[in-house]
Amino acid sequence: MTSVIEHPDYFLLDSDLDDDVRRLRDRVREFGLTEVEPIINSYWERAEFPDPVLPGLGNLGIIGGFIEGYGCPGLSRQAAGIAAREMGRIDGSINTFVGVHSSLCMGSIYMLGDEDQRSRWLPALAALEKTGAFGLTEPDHGSDSVSLETSARRVGDSWILRGRKRWIGNGHAADVIVVFARDEADSQVKAFVVEKEDDGTYPDGFRPEIIRGKMAKRSIHQADIVIEDVRLPLENRLAGCESFAGVNKVLSATRGGASWEAVGHGMAAFELASRYASEREQFGAPIASYQLVQERLAGMLSDLTSMQLLCTRMAELQERGEFTTAMASLVKMTTSRKALSMCRTARDIMAGNGLLLENHVARHLTDMEVVSTYEGTDSMQALIVGRDITGISSFTRTAR
Secondary structure, X not given: OHHHHHOOOOOOHHHHOOHHHHHHHHHHHHHHHHHHHHHHHHHHHHOOOOHHHHHHHHXXXXXXXXXXXXXXXXXXXXXXXXXXXXXXXXXXXXXXXXXXXXXXXXXXHHHHOOXXXXXXXXXXXXXXXXXXXXXXXXXXXXXXXXXXXXXXXXXXXXXXXXEEEEEEEOXXXXXXXXXXXXXXXXXXXXXXXXXXXXXXXXXXXXXXXXXXXXXXXXXXXXXXXXXXEEEEEHHHEOOOOOOHHHHHHXXXXXXXXXXXXXXXXXXXXXXXXXXXXXXXXXXXXXXXXXXXXXXXXXXXXHHHHHHHHHHHHHHHHHHHOOOOHHHHHHHHHHHHHHHHHHHHHHHHHOHHHHHOHHHOHHHHHHHHHXXXXXXXXXXXXXXXXXXXXXXXXXXXXXXX
16 A cells, blocks of 8 residues: 555556656656645635746746747657646646646647747747746637637737637736637637737736636636737737637647646545545544545545546557547546546545645645636536537537
């Protein structure tokens, strides 16, 4: 039991990692344990982002993920997944920051921008000299983001943007924000970069406000953004985005991050629960000695192992270019359900002590509620898989 508690990898999957990925795993893990875990609860409780972790985060060799060049590491899918797993194993808020900044913002610029645009923005983002955000979802368009209403209109040598964005991670503070808007001229979705002025302010009409009162992911802020006749130069439109297909290109390339994070939360839940069960005594014996607790730990380990196997296979298929949208939905649905169940079980094993932030599991539990929502809710993932099974789409119904 001790070796499983220290590193819950029951099927020894990490033994197949190459030396570079293993070193990356250990580097992220050490950073999380020494730089994030000791301070995260206080920042989480105050709903503040832990700015002191940014220098160390920038030195880990994970910012930019799969991007090659421009100061980015060019990680394999497996390496990027292991990094997200290890970060999620410590804290979901920091992992979300990395995903938004590195995969979505930088990934959009890399995949949709031209060479001048990549050279203009990516190096500073890779060095974390500037931070990024990704503006797709809107107050009335989450799962159906294809119907986005934010508009863009070309006027002479400028673009004028107007609309609203919501749930934009780091959108209140990012230096570089990729915003998707519908071109009034052809009704196609285009991508634009809004960036702070030299004095640290946003362009006139761009007004982000932090969404307050969240129950989870409290150390990463999401913004509600009003975009009212924001004027951008022509060169701030990403050259390679001519329709919503550009959005799908980014989302497809970055799909899977939430699943790896779910594995991290599941690993943390298992570690915390099994260690607590070994130390907590009731009725004169450690609760780990009771049949019910052992059965629950065995169930948690079974779920965790299946999640790890799914994500390992996901990375293999991504590298081979054989990973489909429906496959991604199946992995996201499965890992989210299992990780959330594991976190609830861990909290229950700890009983009242599981409610305390000092025991960490409450933070993982509530953060998993968020993971179950972003990258598509559980229900949406199930419907995507259902469509693949039956050939029938149930997303829309004719009004009766």
